[in-house]
Amino acid sequence: MKQLYYKVDKCLGCKSCEIACAVAHSLSGELFNTLQEEVLSLPRKKVLYYKDKNYPVSCRHCKEPKCVDACMAKALVYDKEKGMVLHDTERCVGCWMCVMVCPYAAIRPNLKTKIPLRCDRCNDKDNPACVEACPTGAIIWQEETGLRV
Amino acid sequence: MRQFVIIGNSAAGIAAVEGIRKKDRNSKIIVISDEDYLSYCRCLISYYLAGEVKEEKIFYRPESFYKDNNVELFLNKKVSRVEPKKNRLICEDKSIFGYDCLLIATGARPKFPDIPGIKKRGVFGFRTLKDAKEIAGVLALTKTACILGGGLIGLKAASALKKRNVEVKVVVKSKQVLSQMLDFEAANFVLRQLEKNGIEVIFGQDVSEIIGNGDIKAVKLESGKVFGCSLVIVGKGILPNIDLIKETEINTNEGICVDNLLNTNVSNIYAAGDCAQTLDVTTGTSSVNALWPIAVEEGRIAGRNMAGENISYDGSLGMNSLEVFGLPVVSLGIYKIKEDLASQFEELKFQDPKANIYKKLILKDNLLVGAILVGDIKNSGLFLKIIREKINVTSFKERLLKDNFGFPEIMDLVNARSKLYV
Numbered sequence: 001m002k003q004l005y006y007k008v009d010k011c012l013g014c015k016s017c018e019i020a021c022a023v024a025h026s027l028s029g030e031l032f033n034t035l036q037e038e039v040l041s042l043p044r045k046k047v048l049y050y051k052d053k054n055y056p057v058s059c060r061h062c063k064e065p066k067c068v069d070a071c072m073a074k075a076l077v078y079d080k081e082k083g084m085v086l087h088d089t090e091r092c093v094g095c096w097m098c099v100m101v102c103p104y105a106a107i108r109p110n111l112k113t114k115i116p117l118r119c120d121r122c123n124d125k126d127n128p129a130c131v132e133a134c135p136t137g138a139i140i141w142q143e144e145t146g147l148r149v
Numbered sequence: 150m151r152q153f154v155i156i157g158n159s160a161a162g163i164a165a166v167e168g169i170r171k172k173d174r175n176s177k178i179i180v181i182s183d184e185d186y187l188s189y190c191r192c193l194i195s196y197y198l199a200g201e202v203k204e205e206k207i208f209y210r211p212e213s214f215y216k217d218n219n220v221e222l223f224l225n226k227k228v229s230r231v232e233p234k235k236n237r238l239i240c241e242d243k244s245i246f247g248y249d250c251l252l253i254a255t256g257a258r259p260k261f262p263d264i265p266g267i268k269k270r271g272v273f274g275f276r277t278l279k280d281a282k283e284i285a286g287v288l289a290l291t292k293t294a295c296i297l298g299g300g301l302i303g304l305k306a307a308s309a310l311k312k313r314n315v316e317v318k319v320v321v322k323s324k325q326v327l328s329q330m331l332d333f334e335a336a337n338f339v340l341r342q343l344e345k346n347g348i349e350v351i352f353g354q355d356v357s358e359i360i361g362n363g364d365i366k367a368v369k370l371e372s373g374k375v376f377g378c379s380l381v382i383v384g385k386g387i388l389p390n391i392d393l394i395k396e397t398e399i400n401t402n403e404g405i406c407v408d409n410l411l412n413t414n415v416s417n418i419y420a421a422g423d424c425a426q427t428l429d430v431t432t433g434t435s436s437v438n439a440l441w442p443i444a445v446e447e448g449r450i451a452g453r454n455m456a457g458e459n460i461s462y463d464g465s466l467g468m469n470s471l472e473v474f475g476l477p478v479v480s481l482g483i484y485k486i487k488e489d490l491a492s493q494f495e496e497l498k499f500q501d502p503k504a505n506i507y508k509k510l511i512l513k514d515n516l517l518v519g520a521i522l523v524g525d526i527k528n529s530g531l532f533l534k535i536i537r538e539k540i541n542v543t544s545f546k547e548r549l550l551k552d553n554f555g556f557p558e559i560m561d562l563v564n565a566r567s568k569l570y571v
Contacts, residue, residue, distance in 0.1 A: 050557035057556055066530075069164075069449070070442035072192035073202075074209050091206055093196050100470040100479050101442060102530035103563075104556045109477060109526060 001083040003144045004121065004128065006056050010138035011047070013054035018043040020133030024122055039112055044119045045130055046108070056130070056139065058119035059106045061085050067098035067107060083144075089115055151176040153455060154238065154246055156228050156393070157254030158182035159191055160441050161422030161448030163210060165252050168452020170218050176456075178220045179246060183227040186278050187212060192441050194281040195305035199312040207278065228255075231394050233415045238393070250417045250455045253405060254448060255390035257423040257439055261383055262297065266359030272381045275306045287380060291315050294380040295368045297356050299326035301471060303384030304339075307348050308474065310382075318376065319343075319350045320368070326350060329386075330469050330480035331521055334500075335507050338523045339473050342505075346474045356381075389424040389437055402426055404437040409461045411451035419455055421447035428464035430537060431482035431518045438465040468533065470526070476505060479529040482536050483511050483519030494518075499550045508550050515543045528554060538563060 019031070026034035026041035034041055045058040061084045068076045068085060075091035076098060078084075094114030099107050108117045122128040131141045153169055155162045158180050166178055188209040196202040215222045227241045237247045259274030261267050271287065273280050284306075294310050296303045299321035307317045319326070325336035326343070340350060351370070358369040359381055367377045389404040400406040400414045404426035411419050411427075422444035429436040443465045450462045471478045486494045495512040506524035510517060510532065516539055520532045531554075535542065540562045548554050 046555070048553060048555035048557050050555070050560075053557075055555070055557040055560075066442075069445045072441045073190050073206075093193060093202060094472060095192070096470040096472060096477050096479065096526060096529075097442060099477075099526055100468060100481075100529045101533060103534040105528045105531040106556070107530070111475065111477065114472070114475070 001144065002141055003083070004058070004119070004131070005140040005142070007138045007140065008053045008055055010136045011054040011056065012136055013047050013049055014135065015047050016133040016135060017045055017056055017130035017139060018047060020129040021045045024129035042108060042110055042117055044108065044117045057104060057106055059085065060104060066101040066103060070097040070101040072097055084121065085118070087118060087120070092116070151249040152247065153178045153250050153252070154248035155180045155252045155254060156238070157256055157422065158184065158188050158222070159254070159256055159422070160444035161254035161451070162252070163188050164445045164448030165254060165421060165452030165455070166218050166220055168449040169456045171453060172456040172458060178218070179223065180215070180220055181223045181226050181228055181240070181246070183225065184277060184279065185225045189278050191276070194275065194278055195309040197278070198281045198285055198306070199309035228393050231397055231418070233397050233399065233418060236417070251419070252451055252455060253394065253418065253420040253424060254422045255393065255424045257387040257389045259383055260386045260388050262355070262385055264356065264358055266361070269359055269361060269365055270363065271365040271379060272359060272383065275302050275382050275384060284380070284382065288313055288315060291380045293318070293378040294382065295320060295356065295376070295378040296382050296384060298384035298386070299350060300329055300384050300386065301327065301469060303382070304343070304471070304473065306382045306384060307343070311346060311348055315380070317348050318378070319348060320354055320356050320370065321350060321352050322355050324352055330467070330484055331478070332485050332509065335478070335509065335521045335523050338476065338505060338507050339478060342473045342476045387423065387439055391424055402435065406435065410454045410459070411447055411462055412454065419451040421451040427462065429466055430464040431466045438467050440467070440469060442468070463537070466536065476524060477526045479520070479522040479526045481520040481529065481533055484521050486511065497546070497550055510549055512542065515541050515546070517542055531556060531559065534563065535559060
């Protein structure tokens, strides 16, 4: 299964990925209209700066996810085939247990909608929006096994 | 083929079934529950009472779970005692179950204060789906409710009732709400939020009597003051359900004592969840941390160890997340420092009352041991990791409460397998 990786030496911290992510998850899917929407679409990815480098942070879909264990509403399930934590927003009550236990602080509480936001790898699209938006190729979308460090 | 028996069908019991089945697909598993429902999300009963979660969404696993995992489930059956020497347990209805390996995951029950009228119709605990259904059943006739206790359960019940247009008064013995998870200042943020939403909180008082012939008419406070209400919900803490082993050689304290493998002092009996007492990683003492995520962790590890693995539990800690009419609140580990020990600890604080934000971190010898986060909880998981992994924060202490503090800053200090950057 494909995973998201980051070459931090290439990341300029331009945050194009954040914007692309918010737009991709908006109702309209288009920048200008996204900004007009009643509930502002928020990015599921954050670029953080640390010691001269930029680090995009988003859900890593851990194989032993703490958030799934902590979810008291059974809104989170780890799907082995997809290698992803799936979030059933219909069941989610916004208790923030998942936010409380995520060791990467990669789940973002959307206080307006009372729904936590996390990377869904743009679900069924071939390429996640952040990968397509990144101007320097710092975000890599590839099979786990093919990774060469 | 062995026979596993699990007493309890909630967070720890279900996690244990999954833990056992990871390794052992064939042995028999029997689950015994004194409740009448398939496993449900206990923490959602307040949402159910508020009308925000429908019954079909409250179940924790699909109905097929038991069949898929080859589990024989007995509902509405209470185990009255365990006989470790005979490897069997006896139920109230006199039925007997033998086991090769037993998990006690009996949870806890609400503590009821010993006051006149506490047994009257209309006085409820708030622990089970049955409680929630019974309370929901009397709401049509309820104008005012009184909640005993300002802890998590009391406040969740209060918020739910308010959402159902019931007037709510919360009676709290101490000087603050949530005294088991927040300091006084943080509690005041929560209090303001409750008051803004029409919930009245009375401090420094206990209810001394529940008045009424048959149905409840009023409650009387210690001060002598009386106010009318027809529903009382008790949220004065919980007691681990350990009566079933009281007369055995299994060691108990507040809860059932277990080692790092979740094993009791009897080698084929394990305990997990709200009835078990484990090492608290922030205080270093053995405590009952009766919390859903902890029960899941413990249940899973107990199950795997019952099936022959040898997995060590690194300990529990108090942690809770709560949402009060839109205000998010998280508490981790040590949240209040006793005055005589103040010199051993260091506090870092940030607050912005206008934005409803209050953040406090508690450190000891440059290790994070506790956190309170109100309004801005986004980094709570990072703090939890720093607490659990006992990461020395000296080099980035002043950055901890900054808005842009994040995982990259602790990346080099955590377990290597957490690194994913190339």
